[in-house]
Amino acid sequence: MDEENKLSRKTVLKAALAAGVAAPVALFGGPALARANAVGGTAPELTPACHDDDEPTMEQTEGPYFKPNSPERTNLVTPGTQGTRLTVTGYVFGRACLPVGRALLDFWQADVNGAYDNTGYTFRGHQYTDAQGAFTLSTIVPGLYPGRTRHIHVKVQAPGRPVLTTQLYFPGEPRNNTDTIFDARLLMTVRDNGSAKEAAFDFVLDVPQTPTSTRPTPTSATPPGGTSWAVGTAYAAGARVTYGGRGYVCLQAHTAQPGWEPPAVPALWRAE
Template identity: 50%
Template sequence: MGIAGSDRRSVVIKALSAAGFAALGLPDRSLAQPAELPATPACEGHAAATPRQTEGPFFTPSSPQRADLRSDGSGTLLVLSGFVLTRQCRPIPGALLDFWHADTAGQYDNRGFRFRGHLFADQLGRYQFITRAPGLYTGRTRHLHVKVRAATQSPVLTTQLYFPDEPGNRRDSLFDAKLLMSLRRAEGGQLGRFDFVLAG
């Protein structure tokens, strides 16, 4: 392998972003700029597994497979991308990621699948999806829910991802800074990055 792991990841994330945004048909070309975001957490040979968090009461199994969770209505676009990695920082091709989160008004769709969907990491362990940033609901800071699994028989990592610079982070007892996405604003939305590290 000619490029060190972290450099290689930076390169492929850039490639992923340009191609991925185009594939998603984002209307705003300014969002199609390559995302230069730091890995979260840094994975430099050995890494701690991504912390587990409670599933909460609103998980619905058998979500549709899709990388576009945008739904009707408005709200800040969020493009989240990253890797699924082993603790040795090796990518896990084909890993399953199942996301669910509240809508922009802070409501979960518990009858259907708005803002719910699963996707698979590609052959380089990369994933990317687009959604609208969730709204707030009482008692919680802004967050995404996710389950990640390396393969069908593998243990499931259930956790939550958090947004930087949210006032509610300080008041939410579940908040864990290790689960903060890297996030930057782009015209028309936000670009996020989070790398999952699976134990075992």
């Protein structure tokens, strides 16, 4: 992609997000990733692009606490709810990086004390994506309980397609290193907003789609700076690597593992 075209795409993306509208599918081949959403009307930085044939979001165990027939709602917080307020936003994409409208998302999680409501539907609810594939969940940061790191459960289903069951995780949690179920590919991007937190995650479902536009051919030039990403290497925040001919900056310290390649884990790496 030439520099003039790249700047044009970035400018339109920022303007669309800052204005709260969807970026044109014909230009980007899909809406901007939730990780690029603006806060307080400030134009965001460009984040890793969504590409055709992205690997579908990985499945994880349902666990013992799922309950069917949750109420339809986007806000799981009620008056008097304890805990740090958390807003989770994102998109649901198909394999061609196009949005999936009316996708079902069913969330459930522990309360601030790490307990699940198994008699009622506290911190349980389902919703549907809008026409742009977007969703928003208002909840709290879940508490911890023995054996697990902090997480949110979710089932995602495109209309007429199989259900994806998985879990979402928080960066920087000490128990991420000891939880045998944890996988960095399911890390949300989380940031503070006053006394509350904002998180983002985009799901890719195994839904066949036909691209509506032609993507630019990636450049073969190797970005300057950094070394090639390698399994087993300990990376500090701010470290630069190259992977697949593209440069990335490390967002949080970690030791690289198979499956944690920079394009697969946007919570750990930002494309330059």
